[in-house]
Amino acid sequence: MQVFDYDDVQLIPNKCIIESRREADTSVTLGARKFKLPLVAANMETVIDESLATWFASNDYFYVMHRFKPTERLNFVADMHAKDLFASISVGITKTEYQLIDDLAAKNLVPEYITIDVAHGHSEFVIAMIHYIKEKLPATFLIVGNLGTPQAVKEIEAAGADATKIGIGPGKACITKLKTGFGTGGWQLAALKWCAKGATKPIIADGGIRENGDIAKSIRFGATMVMIGSRLAGHLESPGEVVEENNKKYKKYWGSASAVQKGSSHNVEGRQLLVPYRGPITDTLTEIKEDLQSSISYAGGKDLSAIRTVDYVILHS
Numbered sequence: 001m002q003v004f005d006y007d008d009v010q011l012i013p014n015k016c017i018i019e020s021r022r023e024a025d026t027s028v029t030l031g032a033r034k035f036k037l038p039l040v041a042a043n044m045e046t047v048i049d050e051s052l053a054t055w056f057a058s059n060d061y062f063y064v065m066h067r068f069k070p071t072e073r074l075n076f077v078a079d080m081h082a083k084d085l086f087a088s089i090s091v092g093i094t095k096t097e098y099q100l101i102d103d104l105a106a107k108n109l110v111p112e113y114i115t116i117d118v119a120h121g122h123s124e125f126v127i128a129m130i131h132y133i134k135e136k137l138p139a140t141f142l143i144v145g146n147l148g149t150p151q152a153v154k155e156i157e158a159a160g161a162d163a164t165k166i167g168i169g170p171g172k173a174c175i176t177k178l179k180t181g182f183g184t185g186g187w188q189l190a191a192l193k194w195c196a197k198g199a200t201k202p203i204i205a206d207g208g209i210r211e212n213g214d215i216a217k218s219i220r221f222g223a224t225m226v227m228i229g230s231r232l233a234g235h236l237e238s239p240g241e242v243v244e245e246n247n248k249k250y251k252k253y254w255g256s257a258s259a260v261q262k263g264s265s266h267n268v269e270g271r272q273l274l275v276p277y278r279g280p281i282t283d284t285l286t287e288i289k290e291d292l293q294s295s296i297s298y299a300g301g302k303d304l305s306a307i308r309t310v311d312y313v314i315l316h317s
């Protein structure tokens, strides 16, 4: 297998067939819904909260609420539905998570999307949770992560997942590679290409997006969407206070497996860092949209599908 990451690849242009980049369509369908951009903010406590989730849903962006306020998830689903918005939550795989699925089913509160969010998604216990959710909430679109091999993608799809999420350790707050020796950190794009060989359903590439062009590269190598943490964490609307250091503004960003998140030092695979403050999220989303429209024009098409087949070079293989 050829090993490479985002910085090692450049996509090769095709003849342009649109008069203006504004004609390029960046929308994507996931499940029953169409979204404006092929990206989703990471389901992390420093990246999304209830109010940002509401904003994303109201403005036709996909979102996945985090699972770190476990007892608030049922009300969250009810609140979103009361506002006539889609509900998209995360669950783990421990015993108490089964109770949440039971409670949602008993109240006929059916989230449009559920993401099973664990570090090592290729697991018997994840498969058991997939079966349980599919039995109790069959109408829910089920995303399962995180995975790092085509064999994992095949097994998790076969168990009933409607989409898989790829990336073990490429995240900015991640220390999995250092702590365990495992993962796709440093070769996430090649891992995505490899995993896509095992996929028949949508893939979300998760972690390691540092530049807007990395979104187009992810699509080229098999992603339907990308999940972004650090690059979306520093906005005005992001959870948490602005921090000032040396006359520069930042926001705190911490890993979901960090000691800060866990409140303990056991099985820590994440760290806390400061990310630059970026102002309103709409500015960033507009920039990403415009850059993706340019990507589509370089790909020689009118929508994201054109990017999937472009040629590419690997610069440092």
Ligand SMILES: NC(=O)C1=CN([C@@H]2O[C@H](COP(=O)(O)OP(=O)(O)OC[C@H]3O[C@@H](n4cnc5c(N)ncnc54)[C@H](OP(=O)(O)O)[C@@H]3O)[C@@H](O)[C@H]2O)C=CC1
Binding pocket: 092, 093, 094, 117, 118, 119, 120, 146, 167, 168, 169, 170, 171, 174, 176, 207, 255, 256, 257, 267, 269
């Ligand atoms: N994308 C990535 O690379 C990573 C992401 N994360 C994020 O951190 C958060 C916490 O993740 P996670 O540690 O799964 O959280 P959880 O504490 O929810 O662990 C999931 C469950 O699986 C068990 N488990 C057994 N083996 C493993 C293993 N190798 N890795 C993880 N769990 C295992 C855990 O038990 P026990 O704790 O007793 O072992 C626990 O019951 C999640 O949001 C996850 O997405 C974390 C690490 C890597």
Ligand SMILES: Nc1nc2c(ncn2[C@@H]2O[C@H](COP(=O)(O)O)[C@@H](O)[C@H]2O)c(=O)[nH]1
Binding pocket: 042, 043, 044, 146, 167, 168, 169, 170, 171, 172, 173, 174, 175, 176, 206, 207, 208, 209, 227, 228, 229, 230, 231, 254, 255, 256, 257, 258, 269, 270, 271
């Ligand atoms: N290994 C760890 N990975 C983590 C942790 N918390 C979150 N994550 C993953 O990172 C991405 C976001 O990556 P970024 O490069 O865009 O910042 C997120 O979606 C998770 O998959 C963690 O504590 N350890």
